[in-house]
Amino acid sequence: MKSMDLRCFTRDEIKEIMVLMEQPKYRGDQVFEWLFKGAESIDDMKTISKDLKDTLKKEGYYLSCLRTVKRIESAIDGTVKFLFELEDKERIESVVLPDKERTTLCISSQVGCACACAFCATGSIGFKRDLTTGEIVDQFIWAQKETGIKIDNVVFMGMGEPMLNWENVKKAIFILNDEKGFHFAQLRVTVSTIGILPAIKEMADKDYRFGLAVSIITANDEVRSKLIPMNKAYPLAEIVKMARYYTTKTERTIMFEYPIFAGINDSIKDADAFYKMMRGIDYKVNLIPYNSVVGREYTKPEIDKVKAFQKHLMEKGVKIFIRKEKGSDIAGACGQLAGAIEYKE
Ligand code: SF4
Known part of the structure; x- marks a missing residue:
């Protein structure tokens, strides 16, 4: 049975x-x-x-349940990283990021990831399997239960590319949103993707109310393909076209995530190229200074360079923020989640 x-x-x-x-x-x-x-x-x-x-x-x-294998709390800012074990003994990570006004939960959508982005710890594991809808919902339930903290925002920025497990991710968001469940507002959920265009189109056409964040990284296809191999399937010109479609159709702002690496995409010339590429789109930028991952050639840029990049785009009227580093003492940042490797017993 x-x-x-x-x-x-x-x-x-x-x-x-x-x-x-x-x-x-x-x-x-x-x-x-x-x-x-x-x-x-x-x-x-x-x-x-x-x-x-x-x-x-x-x-x-x-009823599925997660087993908490490990819980590590940052002594710096209270970030809590969980290593959860699933029924088949696979492991995933979820991160609770408390802030003054709200607490965000960073949630995983897959065990490992097939996308093999060159800067990402999860990418180095390879793809094992999609999480079920229940396992996605469970992360929310267990994170609240284990910390006793009410979650205010959810971001799909943990292990996996959420739009490659799209049916289960969407269903989990709708279940969390149900008034007889947590009644968690769709507007407080953000799906972060490297740019899986059919799913973005669906978000626009069906007018889903959850937020969209796209990791853009650079205006140069060659550089992006090296960092994100999926760029060959969904190149920048197509992503920009889809972003224009999405913002026009939904009248919503799109968030571009811009992980910034030393010497790769941190110059004023890079900022100008990005600005030129995004003309005519309603967007914001989240500048994410890269957190080094062991075994990866990429390094964190100088903070002065990051600030200069931000200032340059701000002067052109771009809404651009530098993401506050969280959980730096526990490798709690996005792109650092690789539970299967990090804690293997
Ligand atoms: S950055 Fe996202 S899509 Fe790329 S390998 Fe990591 S988890 Fe997968």
């Missing part, structure tokens, strides 16, 4: 399951609510009858 994780289903799907079990539909609401009220097994669902619990178990339903 096939086991089915109830956390992988939307509320409507759980209601349909109830109908098939000859139960009233409202039981579906009750079962769904328990998924977010701390239940770790079907037996924990206190308001559900024993008969229904038994039927659910007999039909192969269960």
